Amino acid sequence: MAQASATTRPPSRSPLETAVDRVWRFFCSVRAAIYEISFLALLVLIGTLRGSEVPQWIADAAPPLQPLVDRWYAWDVFGSPLFAATLAVIAIAIAVCTLNRVPGIWQTISEPRVRTSVGYVARSEVTAEFIGASNPEALEQRLRDALADRRYRVFTERVGDQIHVYADKNRWSKFGTFPFHLALILLLVGGIVASMFGFRDTEFAVAEGETRAVGHGTDLSVELVRFRDAYIETGDPAEYRSDVIIYDDGSKVKDGEITVNSPISAGVATFYQASFGIASDIVVRDALGNVLFDAPVEMGFFNLRANPDAPAGLIRLPAQGVQIAVVAPDVDRANRPDLDTLNLANGQVWVQVSPLNSSPGSGNMETAVLDQGDPAEVGGYEVLFDRESRFTVLQVAYNPGIPIFFIASVLLVGGLAVTFYFPMRRIRGIIQRSAEDSSLIMTPLAKRDWGGKREFFRVSEEVGKQLGVTPKVKRPDHEGYWDDESDASEDDTNL
Amino acid sequence: METLVKLSFYFFAASSVALGAASLSYIAYTIGRVRVRRATMATSAGTTVTSSSTDFSPGNTAFGRWGSMLTWFGAVFAFLAVLFRTIAAERLPTANMYEFSLTFVLAISIIYIAFERLYDFRQLGAIVLPIAFGMTVYIWSLPAELREITPLIPALQARPIMTAHVSAAIFAYATFAVSFAAAIFYLIKSKRNIRWLPSLEVLDDVAFRSVAIGFPLLSLVLILGSIWAHDAWGVYWSWDPKETAALFTWLVYAVYLHTRTLRGWRGTRSAVILLFGFGAVMFTYYGNYFFGGLHAYGGV
Numbered sequence: 001m002a003q004a005s006a007t008t009r010p011p012s013r014s015p016l017e018t019a020v021d022r023v024w025r026f027f028c029s030v031r032a033a034i035y036e037i038s039f040l041a042l043l044v045l046i047g048t049l050r051g052s053e054v055p056q057w058i059a060d061a062a063p064p065l066q067p068l069v070d071r072w073y074a075w076d077v078f079g080s081p082l083f084a085a086t087l088a089v090i091a092i093a094i095a096v097c098t099l100n101r102v103p104g105i106w107q108t109i110s111e112p113r114v115r116t117s118v119g120y121v122a123r124s125e126v127t128a129e130f131i132g133a134s135n136p137e138a139l140e141q142r143l144r145d146a147l148a149d150r151r152y153r154v155f156t157e158r159v160g161d162q163i164h165v166y167a168d169k170n171r172w173s174k175f176g177t178f179p180f181h182l183a184l185i186l187l188l189v190g191g192i193v194a195s196m197f198g199f200r201d202t203e204f205a206v207a208e209g210e211t212r213a214v215g216h217g218t219d220l221s222v223e224l225v226r227f228r229d230a231y232i233e234t235g236d237p238a239e240y241r242s243d244v245i246i247y248d249d250g251s252k253v254k255d256g257e258i259t260v261n262s263p264i265s266a267g268v269a270t271f272y273q274a275s276f277g278i279a280s281d282i283v284v285r286d287a288l289g290n291v292l293f294d295a296p297v298e299m300g301f302f303n304l305r306a307n308p309d310a311p312a313g314l315i316r317l318p319a320q321g322v323q324i325a326v327v328a329p330d331v332d333r334a335n336r337p338d339l340d341t342l343n344l345a346n347g348q349v350w351v352q353v354s355p356l357n358s359s360p361g362s363g364n365m366e367t368a369v370l371d372q373g374d375p376a377e378v379g380g381y382e383v384l385f386d387r388e389s390r391f392t393v394l395q396v397a398y399n400p401g402i403p404i405f406f407i408a409s410v411l412l413v414g415g416l417a418v419t420f421y422f423p424m425r426r427i428r429g430i431i432q433r434s435a436e437d438s439s440l441i442m443t444p445l446a447k448r449d450w451g452g453k454r455e456f457f458r459v460s461e462e463v464g465k466q467l468g469v470t471p472k473v474k475r476p477d478h479e480g481y482w483d484d485e486s487d488a489s490e491d492d493t494n495l
Numbered sequence: 496m497e498t499l500v501k502l503s504f505y506f507f508a509a510s511s512v513a514l515g516a517a518s519l520s521y522i523a524y525t526i527g528r529v530r531v532r533r534a535t536m537a538t539s540a541g542t543t544v545t546s547s548s549t550d551f552s553p554g555n556t557a558f559g560r561w562g563s564m565l566t567w568f569g570a571v572f573a574f575l576a577v578l579f580r581t582i583a584a585e586r587l588p589t590a591n592m593y594e595f596s597l598t599f600v601l602a603i604s605i606i607y608i609a610f611e612r613l614y615d616f617r618q619l620g621a622i623v624l625p626i627a628f629g630m631t632v633y634i635w636s637l638p639a640e641l642r643e644i645t646p647l648i649p650a651l652q653a654r655p656i657m658t659a660h661v662s663a664a665i666f667a668y669a670t671f672a673v674s675f676a677a678a679i680f681y682l683i684k685s686k687r688n689i690r691w692l693p694s695l696e697v698l699d700d701v702a703f704r705s706v707a708i709g710f711p712l713l714s715l716v717l718i719l720g721s722i723w724a725h726d727a728w729g730v731y732w733s734w735d736p737k738e739t740a741a742l743f744t745w746l747v748y749a750v751y752l753h754t755r756t757l758r759g760w761r762g763t764r765s766a767v768i769l770l771f772g773f774g775a776v777m778f779t780y781y782g783n784y785f786f787g788g789l790h791a792y793g794g795v
Contacts, residue, residue, distance in 0.1 A: 030753055030756050030757050031757060031760075033753055034750055034753050034754060034757070034760065037746055037749050037750050037753065038746075038750055040746060041743055041746035041747055041750065044739050044742050044743045044746060045743050047734070047739055048736050048739040048740045048743055048786075050736075051735070051736030051739070051786055052736055052782075052785040052786050053785050054785055078734045078739075191732070200729065200730065202729075232645065232646050236648060237648070237649060238646050238648075238649070239649055239652070240649060259649065259652075260649035260650050260652065260727055261649070261650070261652060261723075261726050261727050262726070263726060263729070270729070272726075272727075272728070272729035273649075274728075274729070395728070395729035395730075397729050397730065399730075399731075402725070402731075405721070405731055409718045409721070409722070412714055412718065413711060413714055413715050413718055416710065416711035416714055417711050420707035420708070420710065420711055421707075421708075421711070423707075448696065448699065448755075448761070449700070450696050450697050450699075450700030451700055451704060476694075476696065
């Protein structure tokens with residue numbers, strides 16, 4: 001008995017098959033996708049608010065929450081393993097779900113089911129009936145012509161003495177979902193490629209007349225020929241531009257002007273204008289008169305702790321085991337004038353010689369105020385403030401993910417536009433022979449799609465004109481809910 | 496140039512008056528008339544019993560027509576305000592919150608008019624127009640110096656891409672305002688079957704159609720912003736708060752689009768997500784007030 005019943009059961013699946021099936025179904029589930037995207041949105045919101053004062057407002061309103069808010073500010077959401085894992089799960093879900101949907105969508109497009117039933121069509125909430133037309137064959141031809149005028153593709157199939165009709169337009173929009181979802185994966189791939197194989201130097205400072213090597217395994221170097229800036233009445237910069245020459249292994253490969261929004265590319269690297277500042281040209285000699293340092297010092301990369309408005313630079317002389325801090329005049333004398341204890345005039349800098357890697361500006365080390373052009377003896381070294389010059393701050397980057405990003409951008413916007421701006425429209429119908437003439441009844445596949453129904457009403461009018469018959473149109477009269485029982489009916493949204 | 500700037504401001508003022516009046520008209524039209532009826536009956540015992548009932552009836556259609564007409568006036572005035580400012584600044588006015596909001600008022604008026612004509616009902620105006628009018632009130636509240644045309648800071652000196660990026664954002668946000676209005680009416684209609692409101696199916700379709708227009712536009716905003724950021728800042732995505740706020744908005748609408756395919760989620764829950772979505776839009780729109788980072792400009 002037990003044996004007999006065992007033979008009628010479907011073959012049982014192994015635990016592995018069951019597990020794979022469950023995982024597959026999880027990743028294909030729209031419900032799971034909703035929770036995944038919602039969770040990602042929550043993380044993005046937490047990360048966004050971290051860049052604002054909102055968490056602090058919360059802590060101010062509820063002081064016991066201050067420790068939580070401190071942890072909120074400290075948590076690098078977008079660099080966290082949790083964020084990366086969420087993106088990974090969504091990427092896998094997109095890939096699995098897309099693969100799962102291809103056969104069904106391809107079937108709908110390439111070999112749509114034409115056969116239907118009178119009951120299905122007649123019971124639909126929206127129908128158009130044409131009675132009293134000519135014979136079925138002539139009716140079919142005129143229907144074909146009318147639908148073709150509205151760019152519909154028409155299939156017919158004879159079932160007994162009936163002719164079943166299926167028509168659709170914008171069928172390729174069903175495929176729009178694939179480039180769109182593929183684009184999302186490509187954007188992640190582009191980011192990963194950029195971080196793994198590219199480089200980015202965000203504070204590549206070059207002073208006027210200086211040539212600086214790019215590094216990062218390249219032989220590129222940049223010479224800043226000239227820096228220009230202009231300002232509007234409020235004191236904000238109107239423009240700033242760097243005239244540069246780029247060398248590869250010592251040979252000039254490019255020259256030109258870099259401005260914000262107009263980078264220059266040479267070799268693998270691209271050079272972007274980031275910011276700029278004032279440099280102090282300093283010459284340092286030892287007691288024997290040997291030149292130890294003769295170059296512009298970029299000011300402003302750090303500031304004095306005692307006065308944050310005083311831009312400072314640092315010269316390191318490792319061979320001598322010393323460093324020389326250089327401080328320029330206060331750039332905002334109106335702000336906290338009490339902190340401006342150095343009280344430097346324009347054309348002056350303050351220097352301090354101290355042991356290498358000690359904290360600049362602190363301790364009892366030898367200091368001096370230098371006037372431009374007048375060398376002074378400081379800590380056993382002769383230091384000359386030659387002149388003030390400009391330096392530019394460039395961003396140097398190599399991003400091999402950019403081509404992937406551009407492909408993804410086109411796919412993303414194109415896929416969405418095709419999906420939403422050219423929605424697929426479908427109509428089913430049956431032509432029947434009656435005692436004296438023939439009749440046609442049609443219905444749109446447009447459940448929960450009022451736009452699709454409007455299109456159907458227009459098509460019905462058009463067909464009626466072609467047939468010379470006034471259609472009897474059944475319109476929806478419901479006012480309440482219209483949820484149906486299926487999760488993924490054939491007329492679901494294209495997404 | 497000064498004359499054009501003044502003319503632009505006068506047309507903006509006219510637009511705000513027209514949109515305020517349109518808001519009132521649409522609200523009067525949509526709320527309709529509320530009548531409380533009292534009936535007094537004598538009983539056989541010699542006492543009287545009084546009962547009352549509330550009767551809702553549609554608003555005067557003239558209010559609806561005035562609302563439409565005033566919205567047209569508001570849109571035309573807003574268009575002239577944007578046009579004169581564009582001529583004066585030699586660029587689309589999208590460089591600070593005054594200009595951005597002015598252009599947004601125009602976009603929201605245009606999008607609303609398009610939806611009113613497409614769907615042939617006016618009740619949406621009772622929510623969309625107050626949003627547009629609220630935006631004009633916000634513009635009035637901005638410092639007067641923002642009305643002056645000043646040279647663009649270097650990062651904004653990228654006219655074609657700035658125009659495309661900001662215009663796409665403005666029109667995306669305008670369509671989301673329509674979906675927000677449709678979602679509110681959907682929730683009202685699903686709780687209380689007010690017969691002169693459109694059917695749930697039509698309200699759902701308006702909400703979906705507006706998101707279907709706005710979502711690709713918002714995607715375009717993110718893409719164009721990334722391309723621009725790549726040229727200006729050397730990186731196409733820097734997790735800047737304004738960027739991530741826009742991404743958050745995009746994700747909320749992505750959730751909405753997925754809920755429409757699911758039983759138990761479509762309908763009321765979808766409508767609630769649209770309310771969150773428009774909240775996210777406003778959060779992104781006014782983000783300059785509380786975000787730092789690379790987008791911390793715009794004159795606020």
